[in-house]
Amino acid sequence: MSQFIDILEEKCPKCGVGKVFATKGNPLLFRMPHMNANCPNCNHKFEKETGYFFGSMYVSYGLTVAEMIAAFIVAHFFIKSYAGMMSLIAGLAVLLSTFNFRLSRMIWIYMLDGKNRTV
Numbered sequence: 001m002s003q004f005i006d007i008l009e010e011k012c013p014k015c016g017v018g019k020v021f022a023t024k025g026n027p028l029l030f031r032m033p034h035m036n037a038n039c040p041n042c043n044h045k046f047e048k049e050t051g052y053f054f055g056s057m058y059v060s061y062g063l064t065v066a067e068m069i070a071a072f073i074v075a076h077f078f079i080k081s082y083a084g085m086m087s088l089i090a091g092l093a094v095l096l097s098t099f100n101f102r103l104s105r106m107i108w109i110y111m112l113d114g115k116n117r118t119v
């Protein structure tokens, strides 16, 4: 359970103290999240090799599909037009893009690197 909270709080998988992301990004301002190369607390390197986060795109895809299905299930009670539903789904995909980017990378880091905690 604590790893789940650490993923949501974007903490380092090794020490659980340092932040993985320096900035959270903002899709409305066209700013992507910026990731620290190393943990500010324990100097743990997050990106092990080039292309390390390629697999997190599959995690991001799964998150996005789950969110859009949930949004569709809730919204189909209120929105009857096809264009309105597609606008809602597209808007949500844009608004949640930086959240999904950060969360998918955190899940990926913890999947491959999350059991190394020494504390």
Ligand SMILES: [Zn+2]
Residues within 6 Å of the ligand: 012, 013, 014, 015, 016, 017, 018, 039, 040, 041, 042, 043, 044
């Ligand atoms: Zn750390």
